[in-house]
Amino acid sequence: MANHQPTSGNPRVDIEYRRKKNKEEMKHQVTSFSLMIFLTLIAFFAVGYGYSHWFIAPFIILLAVIQVIFQLYYFMHMSHKGHEAPSLFLYSGVTVGAITVLAFSTIIWW
Amino acid sequence: MHADEKMTYETWPAAPEKATLEAKNKFLGFWLFLGGETVLFASLFATYLALKDKVPNSEHYLAKDLFDLPLVFMATMLLLTSSLTSVYAMYHMKNFDFKKMQLWLGITVLLGAGFLGLEIYEFNHYVHEYHHTFTSSAFGSAFYTLTGFHGAHVAFGLAWIITLMVRNSGRGLDLYNAPKFYVASLYWHFIDVVWVFIFTVVYLMGMVG
Amino acid sequence: MSTLAQKKGFGATLWDYLTTVDHKKIAILYLIAGGFFFLVGGLEAMVIRIQLAIPNNDFVSAGFYNEVLTMHGTTMIFLAAMPLVFAFMNAVMPLQIGARDVAFPFVNALGFWLFFFGGVFLNMSWFLGGAPDAGWTSYASLALESPTNGIDFYALGLQISGAGTLMGGINFLVTIINMRAPGMTYMRMPMFTWSTFVTSALILFAFPPLTVGLFLMIFDRMFGSNFFDASAGGNTIIWEHLFWIFGHPEVYILILPAFGIFSEIFAIFSRKRLFGYSSMVFATVLIGFLGFMVWAHHMFTTGLGPIANAIFAVATMAIGVPTGIKIFNWLFTMWGGSITFTTPMLYAIAFIPSFVMGGVTGIMVASAAADYQFHDTYFVVAHFHYVIVGGVVFAILAGTHLYWPKMFGTMLNEFLGKITFWLFLIGFHLTFFIQHFLGVWGMPRRIFTFLPDQGFETSNMVSTIGAFFMAVAVIVMLINVIMTSIKNERVGNDPWGDGRTLEWSIPSPPPFYNFKQLPLVRGLDAYWIEKMDGKKGMTPAEPLGDIHMPNSSFVPVVISFGLFVAAFGAVGIGDKEAYGIPVLVIGFLITFGSMFFRSVKDDHGFHIHKEDLMNDDDKGGKA
Structure with a gap:
């Protein structure tokens, strides 16, 4: 090592x-x-x-x-190097979260 | 390189948080967990945004009547600074300076505890001055759930860092506990990330209506 | 440390399984617990079908029917299908990538015990005042009004078992990213490993919304908050969104591993490389990605408006494309192959038309305008049983036959297996095909009985007869399991003879360290490549050396048990009982105390020494 x-x-x-x-x-x-x-x-x-x-x-x-x-x-x-997988999963989380926030601020009340 | 090997200043690796397979797994696993936490808090934010200012009748206070900017500003400064101090702790961890790392972690804990104290004071204030409680309205439920989840994360982070400090105080740094310190500091930064959005979305946007 | 072959007493074996952190034993635990809940859920299904066999039936009361219906769905999804899928992931995935264990063996055990105690807690509701009765989706306006504690048990039980699932997901992801054997690149990973990877990512992002939703439900029901209470400013639609943001990816969490198992089966029993491997990987990832953009198709009739409905309808139909890619790839894998009709292969072949029918009705219900007709009728019931039974359950049964020798070292009887298959296939189509028509004729879902002379009698009777076929099939399978275990004829590394991936290159069951020396992977279907080159086994990628293994631990059981206790406290608080808060506190003390114990006590594991490994030669385990 x-x-x-x-x-x-x-x-x-x-x-x-x-x-x-x-x-x-x-x-x-x-x-x-x-x-x-x-x-x-x-x-x-x-x-x-x-x-x-x-x-x-x-x-x-x-x-x-x-x-x-x-x-x-x-x-x-x-x-730093070695953060490829962390970035991928963090940004995936951000994407899912953003869609959630978007939905909750548009199609919850009508 | 075994995790329980006795390390010296000379043998300390450049990236002790990722020097063994266990450490690499811990490092990655924790980042993935933070990815999941992002979705968790996003769901809480979404719920809060949907229920902001949703109260049963006009006797209830709304966001713009409740919040006290100077208090929130102080809390923000405490938590932001604690993020920097934990960076300092990791800086000394990488330089194999155990004493200084402990010192900076101690400062981080104090700042975090200060933040928590302010938050408790703030909640107490809302409950007694404005009758804005967890059960008074949907707005109250959503507000306390979002900020409370964050507060619980702060409390858990404090308990975690204190446990690590006490447990390892007698034996110094090695490749078994370095990743633990590192991961705890990641957690602490993440708490700060969430708070940046809380003070922006809940408090500041709450003030402008 | 060559202790694995010693005969142990019952107590020692039990303790071994309570404290194990070995992925292969945890897989067996998942299989047993998931299998048990599968039987419970099946029993509930039989109650439903008996009640609906004839009009105006009074086999069960309306209230009890609601409980049975709710528990059937909840049990089958959360406590049967998920853990059974997890059983195969645990048993096979680490072997397929050439790893000695998962990345976090302790957390793996913790995940299992959280699921187990969560499931037990949920089922305790039967004996403590009544089971949940608001459907498996537990829509808030209904759930908040439910008078018994059933919904409390639902929310708390799923919260506990959901935490376990999330841990499992993270664990599998880290294992696949960090612990692949030398040469095992991403594009050489077996399809089942790929589907485990994507499924785990879905778990990571889909379970947090469920966690939040369940917390809101717990707070509303037990701690007086107002998230879903319109009279205090709340909004019941929030639950529906949170539930389906989780719930839709959840169905992909179930079906993707099923696709993975079938991909393995088609390749093995056609003796051909999987057709279009890279497009399979692409399709799997794409399904996982699209799975997060379609949840509102469960809510078309809620009133989201035409724009939202249109967007979600189009996104939903788009999922048909990658799924279609997969179907064709499986067909082309069989094309020109030398097919052997073993039990797993029969399931795989039957899966294609069955699942495609579910897919086609899926496109039908995905059209928002048409869905106003289908919504809440038996058409929807038929649709999702076609995809879940025709896809997931077929895969679980096929996987049980395929991997039984790898997990237990003995083959299930093929003759009985084929009887099970035919009974199940006939029963399945008999039960659910007719339900499409029932739905279009106007029979609503979730009703506990129907009147005569509405044209529903014959069809419902046919459906019930089909259900009995499936029940008999499962009984035959149980007999098969018992007979096989008693006979216990040991098999070698590759009992099907045509294994392609690494798990078939090591003994059945593998030694507890899996690979004596990590194998060198030279391409897709690593073991098959070596066989084609005339070699007996894998080329080792490392010299024989000490192997580092984790210690067993009882702590996971204690942590999970603490939450089990705390959940009873939460129910008590909801009922304003004096015991509520103390029990909650005691439960949390047990959990956090044992977590604290775990974190302050160093656990470096142990090493198996080279010399012991060399003595193990007689048991194989060569890389």
């Missing part, structure tokens, strides 16, 4: 390399966190300001979707 790691022959060098990679990635995580907070703030302010709800509803849903993509791809590492 050890051959899963990139080996330069010198384990010490590899570890240092990995540490650096991890650290870099952590920086990205903090950036995406700041963006998520920023998006949340916009959403709350948009509602607080009281624009027309025809604008606000789609707008804040869009913000939520963007924020969730950050969560999934950065915090949950879906951008």
